Amino acid sequence: MSLTETAQFEIPNLPLAAFEDGTSVLLTGDDTDLLESVFYRLVAAREDERSLVLATEASGRAVNRGLDGAADGASDRSAVLTCAGPDAAENVTGVDDIADLTGLGMQFSTLVADSQATTGRLRAGILLCSSICAAVDDTRSVYRFLNSNLLSQLRRNEAVGVCALDTSADIGTNVDSFLAGMKASFTGRIDVEADGPGRAILHVSGLGDDRSVEVSL
Amino acid sequence: MVDQTVLCIGADDDVEDMAAALDEEADLAPIARTSVAEATAFLDTESVAAVVTEYELSDGTGLDVVDAIRDHAPQTPCVLYTDVSPSDIDTASFEDAIVEYLNRDLPDAADRLGFVVDDVIAHSAQVGFLVPDDEDSRLAALDSYDVDDLPIEESFDRLTDLISSHFDTAVAFIGLIDEQEEDILACTGGDWDSITREETICTHSMLQEDVMVVEDISEDKRFAQNQQLHDLGIVSYAGANMTTPEGQTIGQVCLIDHERRSYSPEQRAQLQQFAETAMEILELRQSLLEASDAEVAP
Structure with a gap:
């Protein structure tokens, strides 16, 4: 009898069990600094992996810094699509209009295909999905974008995905109701609660045992 | 195929x-x-x-x-x-x-x-709504009810009459949500047969555990641009889950009004009770059908 050979994505700098291939995580919280810190720890590529980050408010330089802070040399194994600021490095692609989800999706698909040419293992993330929700007039476009890009890629590839959402943002709808829907569609949720300077409590659900853990960030 | x-x-x-x-x-x-x-x-x-x-x-x-x-x-x-x-x-x-x-x-x-x-x-990969992570088992649960063969129409019609009267809303309906659309089994105050899953508000309501209320759809970006909802005259919405004994949400009991309105916690709890009653009717009718089939089997 053999053990199940499901690919695992280790999360070495958070007290979380490894994610199985195909896992989708909804990352929420109202402190964007803490959200970013947890996001980078989840998404930073390890040695045999690639990262793909769609950043709505962080510059390419900031994303690279965040990834490297979470895993040594992670930015060298990453592609960044940013809606904030010009291309800053070889791995960064600028996007003119955050509300152009058709163009954004095509760029995202192209970068996934490029990543696959290097290694099959991918960590993909959106930071922050709430910015996209705020920018579009019809939230159905956001759902179509998530289905067509992030969730499809997790299904087809050896990949995990993280969608970060700032719960304090005005997204033009009832945030609690919106989150309830998102939570039901993702494998699990991590809610980040501030717990003093440099500290947070992660409320984890749907990713093995539901629990709350204290972390230093 | x-x-x-x-x-x-x-x-x-x-x-x-x-x-x-x-x-x-x-x-x-x-x-x-x-x-x-x-x-x-x-x-x-x-x-x-x-x-x-x-x-x-x-x-x-x-x-x-x-x-x-x-x-x-x-x-x-x-x-x-x-x-x-x-x-x-x-x-x-x-x-x-x-x-x-x-x-x-x-x-x-x-x-x-x-x-x-x-x-x-x-995987219907470009739909403009999110599906629950356990969609396959949810659809299997829905499939286990022989809705077309169950004599539930009159019971549900009476129930939506009662619901509409109780809450004094323009419309009350009971719908089951399949892969592509919501099949309206009974509707008081409207002549609705089905609504595509992309258009119906129940697509969103079924994903949350408690009763979902939208006081005015024009103030919610999930629905404000949805022309079919406006064409149907929908302004406010409240929906409660019909959940199987195994925990799968297969349908909704809903209230619609042509004007903005809110619902108190008591009213939301009452709507949930109506949804549980609708589910019990469906369960009982299904049990009777299965018992009847077992009797005639050789």
Whole structure:
């Protein structure tokens, strides 16, 4: 009898069990600094992996810094699509209009295909999905974008995905109701609660045992 | 198994390559057209499982075709299969068209095309709503009820009459949510048979555990641009889950009003009780049917 050979994505700098291939995580919280810190720890590529980050408010330089802070040399194994600021490095692609989800999706698909040419293992993330929700007039476009890009890629590839959402943002709808829907569609949720300077409590659900853990960030 | 029609659009040589790649896949039936006009004329009369299109066409672009099908059948998946780079594609007028982009210059592009088209059809990959993570088991649970054979219409009609009267709303209805649409089993105050899953508010309500209330859909970006809801005169909404004994949400009991309104915690709890009553009626009718079938079996 053999053990199940499901690919695992280790999360070495958070007290979380490894994610199985195909896992989708909804990352929420109202402190964007803490959200970013947890996001980078989840998404930073390890040695045999690639990262793909769609950043709505962080510059390419900031994303690279965040990834490297979470895993040594992670930015060298990453592609960044940013809606904030010009291309800053070889791995960064600028996007003119955050509300152009058709163009954004095509760029995202192209970068996934490029990543696959290097290694099959991918960590993909959106930071922050709430910015996209705020920018579009019809939230159905956001759902179509998530289905067509992030969730499809997790299904087809050896990949995990993280969608970060700032719960304090005005997204033009009832945030609690919106989150309830998102939570039901993702494998699990991590809610980040501030717990003093440099500290947070992660409320984890749907990713093995539901629990709350204290972390230093 | 019935073949799935896939509309392929491109110049003569391009469209032949697309069709040849899709012909390799079992269950896919490619149909070739060479222009936006030909494609939209086809879509006016025929339904398709998916669209594959080049970007540059003789009388427009592939995004014109996508735009047309989003009007007719918004849930239809579309694949842009082209050697034009995303940065050279003009998306200014198509910001929410959202397609699958596949670069035909990739070495294994033809093989990928069949795989991607199969995947987008099988998983309804471009729908404008989220499906629950356990959708397959939810649909299996729904399938276990022989709704067409159950004499529930009169019971549900009486129940929606009661619900509408109790809450003094314009409309009350009971609907079951399948893969593509919400089937309205009873409706007081409206003549509604079904609503596509992309259009119905219940798509969202079924994903949350408690009763969902939208006091005014024009103030909520999930629904404000949804023309069908406005055409039906819907302003406010409240919906409660019909949940099977095993915990799968298969339907909704809903209140609609043509004006803005809110619901107190007590009213929300009462609506949930009505939803539980509807579920009990469905369960009991199903049990009776199964008992009756067992009696007549040899």
